[in-house]
């Protein structure tokens with residue numbers, strides 16, 4: 014089963030199988046206190062958590078991964094191309110400017126939210142287990158990683174076939190995190206490494222057989238991957 018946690022700005026997830034739990038993304042650094050409550054809601058405890066899997070290594074997805082690794086020794090997984098950012102906190106260049114994003118009310122809200130929640134200093138993880146495109150991860154829920162670069166170089170979506178679910182990370186968003194425009198939509202250039210690669214990755218997402226998309230930002234989409242991609246293509250991301 015899948016449980017959504019976080020805030021109206023940033024989502025993170027619990028993926029549970031046979032009483033064991035994988036955390037998919039860890040929100041903002043300041044979200045650490047949310048973990049116990051989220052686990053309680055599915056009748057689990059911290060002892061049931063076996064792994065963290067990151068869709069990508071942006072501040073609002075690496076979140077409390079290091080805190081958890083320090084406290085519990087929890088392994089943290091990311092695609093091999095995402096390891097440099099995950100371990101150093103240094104983000105690759107983006108196509109748009111964050112200053113430009115600040116001109117939008119939604120952009121300011123998102124940035125201030127992340128900063129207020131421990132994101133002023135980018136989080137990093139000292140030990141990251143890397144995986145490659147197509148890998149089925151040996152963690153609860155057994156997600157399969159599909160490399161969908163663009164938003165960041167090692168971005169992956171995570172397919173959980175048994176749940177008919179896809180963790181979309183920021184390959185697609187429920188709303189544009191700069192302009193606030195509703196999705197499904199590509200994330201804005203201000204927060205993305207290569208819009209061209211992000212567009213090309215939509216092809217891979219459309220080919221995945223999953224009904225529900227769980228975004229890093231926004232409410233889940235239940236209309237299937239192909240329709241989500243068609244909608245995203247009809248909207249050009251801005252901001």
Ligand SMILES: [Zn+2]
Pocket residue numbers: 069071074164183204
């Ligand atoms: Zn991101």
Ligand SMILES: [Zn+2]
Pocket residue numbers: 071073074183229230
């Ligand atoms: Zn994000």
